[in-house]
Amino acid sequence: MKLDTVDLAILRILQEDSRSSILDIAKATGVSRPTVKARIERLKQAGVVKKFTVAIDRDAILENILLIVRMKAEDLEEVASALRRMEEVLEVYEIMGERNLACKAAVRNMGEVKVLMERIGRLPVRDLESSIVLRTYKEEYETRIGPEIGISMDCEYCGKRIHGDPVKFTLHNQEHYFCCNTCLKGFRRRLELAAKAGK
Numbered sequence: 001m002k003l004d005t006v007d008l009a010i011l012r013i014l015q016e017d018s019r020s021s022i023l024d025i026a027k028a029t030g031v032s033r034p035t036v037k038a039r040i041e042r043l044k045q046a047g048v049v050k051k052f053t054v055a056i057d058r059d060a061i062l063e064n065i066l067l068i069v070r071m072k073a074e075d076l077e078e079v080a081s082a083l084r085r086m087e088e089v090l091e092v093y094e095i096m097g098e099r100n101l102a103c104k105a106a107v108r109n110m111g112e113v114k115v116l117m118e119r120i121g122r123l124p125v126r127d128l129e130s131s132i133v134l135r136t137y138k139e140e141y142e143t144r145i146g147p148e149i150g151i152s153m154d155c156e157y158c159g160k161r162i163h164g165d166p167v168k169f170t171l172h173n174q175e176h177y178f179c180c181n182t183c184l185k186g187f188r189r190r191l192e193l194a195a196k197a198g199k
């Protein structure tokens, strides 16, 4: 499963302005509106497009403190999932080195820095280290995309990750992807049963 030039063109337009209409995208890319709709649907289904969001200029918001926190966690998964649940935490990374976990957080004032550091400090971590960001030189929201980038998809029938080329099935202008022919058969059987039940 690869992104083709149409997918990339659509993604670039949506990265620039996520409120672009189907019609605008169709005009800009030279493909039909149903195709644009189907492609966006497919990109959402594949998890390539996670959500349509807005980029806010952090400097336009007063009392906004960015914090980079690094720590050593014995149980990475446990600590990472605790960090992910914290509203102030924007990003969580596993990193190389003595400290194996890093996160970026945004808080409103120094009081909140202290509270957040205390909360993180109560997790099973060691060597907690935090730096306050003094100035942001560059902050990109976009994930870098290029031509022929492989994307991974989940089988629509069994939900498992598809390895290699998916089995494709087009229905009412919408493409469906499966890991194997057995799953495609299962999907079609389910459609037939649903159609029968509907009669």
Ligand SMILES: [Zn+2]
Pocket: 155, 156, 157, 158, 159, 160, 178, 179, 180, 183
């Ligand atoms: Zn499957």
